Amino acid sequence: MNRLYAAAAALLVGLSFWAGWEWRDRSADLAQSRQATKQAQAETKAVETARTAEHQQADTLATIGETHEQARAAAPAVADAVVADLRAGNLRLRDGWASCETQRLSDASAAARERDAAAQRRAEFAGAVVRAGRDADDQLAACQAVIRAYVAQ
Numbered sequence: 001m002n003r004l005y006a007a008a009a010a011l012l013v014g015l016s017f018w019a020g021w022e023w024r025d026r027s028a029d030l031a032q033s034r035q036a037t038k039q040a041q042a043e044t045k046a047v048e049t050a051r052t053a054e055h056q057q058a059d060t061l062a063t064i065g066e067t068h069e070q071a072r073a074a075a076p077a078v079a080d081a082v083v084a085d086l087r088a089g090n091l092r093l094r095d096g097w098a099s100c101e102t103q104r105l106s107d108a109s110a111a112a113r114e115r116d117a118a119a120q121r122r123a124e125f126a127g128a129v130v131r132a133g134r135d136a137d138d139q140l141a142a143c144q145a146v147i148r149a150y151v152a153q
Contacts, residue, residue: 064142064149067145068139071134075134075135078130078131079127079128079130080127083127086127
């Protein structure tokens, strides 16, 4: 009978050892699984946050681009209006600007036709200068808006 008790005790110790070992393994697996889940959730949240910021930035840049394209589309009309106003007499150039084209011609020797052509060229040149200035202003405003959008992040 002592042998039976000894065998039962040995079996009980073995089963206890095995149960403890399994419990420890499963506890460790569960802890590792929880840690992996938390890490995956954190990564998912970081990716979602980055995507949201990226989408907002893309929307902002698209708005800036759209505004810039509208300004570029409106630029010829402004230049044409300046030329028309100069020709109609609604606008006048400053004397320094008006005389830059005719400095090489003397009024006494220039024909009326040359003076009229010079006046037409001055009006067209003024329109081209206004358009170039407006294009530069629009480009600069768009660039500054893009920089402000990046800095605001």
